[in-house]
Amino acid sequence: MKSVGQRVPKLDAADKATGKSRYVQDLRLPGMLEAKILRSQVPHGRIVSIDVTEAWKVPGVRAVLTAKDIPAKVWGYSKDQVALKGDRVRRIGDELAAVAAPDIEAATEACERIKVVIEPLPAVYGMEAALAPGAPLLHAARGSNLVQTHLYEHGRIEEAFSKAAKIVEGTFVLPAQQHGCLGPAGAIAEWDANGRLTMHDPTQIPFLVQRDLAEALDISPADLRIVQPCIGGAFGARLDLYPHEAIVALLAKKTGTPVRILFSRDEDFQTDPVRPRTIVRLRTAAAADGTLLGRDADILVDCGAYVSWGAMTPVVMVNTFGNFYHCPAARYRARTVCTNTQPTGAFRGFGNPELLFPMETQMDELARALKMDPIDFRLKNANRAEETTPAGGHITSCGFKEVLEAVRTRLKRPAAPAAPHLKRGIGVAAVFHVGGGARIYRSDGCGATVKVDDFGKVVVVVGATDIGQGMETAMAQIAAEELGVDVSMVRVATQADTDIRLWDVGVHASRTTFIAGNAVRLAAKEARKQIEDARAALKLPADAPLDKVVRAEHFRQKGRLITASVFYDPPTSMVDKANHGNVSAAYTWGCHGAEVEVDTETGQVVVKRIVAAHDIGRAINPMHAEGQVEGGVIQGLGYAMFEECVLKDGRMQNGYFLDYRMPGIRDIPEIETVLVETNDPEGPFGAKGIGEPPIVPIGPAIANAIADATGVRMREFPMTPERVWRALRGNR
Amino acid sequence: MRSAVAGLELLEPRSVNEALRMMRDRGPATPLAGATDLYVHLNSGTLKPRRFVNRWALDELRRIASKRDGLSIGALATFTDCLRSPLVRRRLPMLAAAAREVGGVQIQNRGTLGGNVANASPAGDALPVLAAAEALVVLRSTEGERRVPFSAFYTGYRSTVMRADELIVALEIPPVAGKQWFRKVGTRLAQAISKVVIAAVRDARPRIALGSVGPTVVRVPRTEEALASGASIEQARRILEAEIKPIDDIRSTAAYRRRVAGNLLACFWKETS
């Protein structure tokens, strides 16, 4: 193939590297005002009064809004969110008032002058405390801080555990993780004279925002258009509608002028829809010959003060829980809980890193207890192609064996360290993930239009969103391959808005290359057919260039343009009430191996080397696939080793990059990436998703390596030197 | 940015004397050096001063010179200046080592030695070096100059003997005999604030200073004394762990800091033997 499988550099790389890409921070509309939100400094309380008189005295102020000035609409994932809070605050950072002024200094000063009186209420921060009887209630209407209970079961769980040769169990604690996107959140709103709203909004879900924002503003979705500027990273942080999007639209309406809101870095830390704090109690049972018998989990997931996508985490987790490995019995309960902390959301991997740290740790513990090689133990219980799991997952292509063997051959036991207080070890962990979309909405589809113009230029208009992952380049390669043209002839209209693009559910679940890729491939195929039909009808020679055929077809009597639109929705189903179903058109496997050195005197863990093998179906662009793997490994390394939100009385203590520690280049070891191609029957040119899987197994691989080196099991992230040091001393 | 910048005033003196007069006549006026610490406060909305004296152009404060067998380092010398100076590398290699560990390249280019000293953070990476080297802080005002021994400069958490009308103009370092050693343990391998930072000199009279283990940078006289009088490193280590008073904070715990400080002492002793 000439385009697919080639290491085509990102089409937007030069613009990004030279500062030409326009992010929301770079956009400026004529007359545009800047907005600032006044936020609660009280974690839980009753709003007594908000007095904005003094704010109006700041020169230039054009609008000051509080709950009284906006439509009384409740919206959000579970209809518990409002744009500006009028009676209650439920966390530090809740939106109380908003100001629009010509510059951010004036808007900030006006906010500082607003007088707020809040009567504090008892607050609750831990999930277990929030579920205890008599706990302060966040949302009275729900009657409890419990949001939802998710149950799943297959096989005979009690029997499985009663006949097990070995059972391991443990409680695992996972912290909130910040997305820390390079581009903090922001948006620009402008209304035209006919009362139609345009949002310049770096969202991951333009078509759902069209619906949800219209609802929050009490306008018709037909009067709303979403334009996405270049997006400075997202990783799940832009997967919902957030209060600032409604607020900026309301300020723009009030002033009749475009208004922009940009979050400062500390505001971004305070409002980021973090990966939820999670507690997993897990037991796993196996027979003496290494046959997996059962697993049993009880899970708590923190939603924070309002329900957003964090509440979806158990639905994603259960997919792995029910499908991964041959496990004849499984039982699962997960509860989502509200606390007075920042609302949680989607984060790359979406529940899978939280679940697989426990699951893959116990796979390692069982292998050791049964004196089996951890890779052999996994192989013995591995999923295979062409099988249907007890959870209803239908497996098409499967490279599980290949990724395990790839790590086995590349991960070597290290030489003994130089000093007795240093210990070295190796560990592996595997991942199962959706690779062909994930039907969590009624539609998991994406539309695409391909047109070929008189000059042979191919324009792809696709519903999908590029958040930096390389969608644009992958779609161009797929269209070029199908049409038989060079990639340089293809443009992907990434700046097209929701009026022009065809519907797409959004960028999540590692779905874009698979779903949008299929839509683009089918549209390109149809365009190609139109060209070939024209060539035949017009009796043009087989070697007549493409543009010549297109022109001939265009300029003949009753001419036609070459254009094709396709909507691709994968052959999958939503889960039923019991959480069974085939949500993805393909599944994917990966395995990471880690080599570590542990300083037993300081607890410092140095990750020396990582091998990351992933079943990708086919790499449309191997260079970008490697980039996804390396990026995922690094983000997962941060989650496992460094990052956590330190809270005190509901306030984040380390909401800045100096103390919210993402890995720096010196913390990142050598990463060897292996791409396993299994040629999926449904994927475009055989491809499956790769965006999320690499963030998942790195943490447990490191934890298993620490156990190999020291005999100590880590069950809490991040595995900081202090925690490892305490664990080495028996947690004294 | 949380604070409005519109209400801030910036004074631009053309000489050190003019700067000192401004600080006397137009105070309270806060001297600016590289502004790497001040900017953090500005950004977080906790900056109280409104008037600043910008001395970045006063090159006379940037000089690094030999002073008898020791050194005189201008307060405006940046970490980059320090780590590139052959004089510093020869006479005070532990300062070059500390400068290399401060922030990233941008911070090293802007952050100054004087700013690090005046900022008075217990985690300032250059401070243990200056303490172990027994530096003098040269303070100047319109009334004249005084020299304060480093050990007498800090009076408590983020407080110093410096008056509001005084500037640090230089740090004077007497000749340092013996092997110098520096080590920083941060929260990650680069761009990190110290959990424990140590500078030490191996000599008949060992000198050891630590940062991030108390409200100010500390010398540990009892530990030094023990090592000078031939105690084993294990004994010295126990004395050190009792002598320092670290706290729990978001970067680490007291127990862990004690342990790491002890390990670092052992490393120092082994690597300089």
Ligand SMILES: Cc1cc2nc3c(=O)[nH]c(=O)nc-3n(C[C@H](O)[C@H](O)[C@H](O)COP(=O)(O)OP(=O)(O)OC[C@H]3O[C@@H](n4cnc5c(N)ncnc54)[C@H](O)[C@@H]3O)c2cc1C
């Ligand atoms: C991202 C980042 C990373 C950092 N990493 C480190 C690190 O690893 N290690 C470390 O030690 N520090 C670190 N710092 C802190 C800072 O860079 C240093 O403390 C630096 O030395 C401060 O110097 P400055 O010239 O920028 O001081 P400024 O910000 O200009 O001043 C700091 C304070 O000192 C006063 N002052 C400055 N010069 C004088 C003078 N000559 N006389 C009297 N008062 C004076 C000012 O009024 C102010 O109160 C970091 C800072 C940032 C932003």
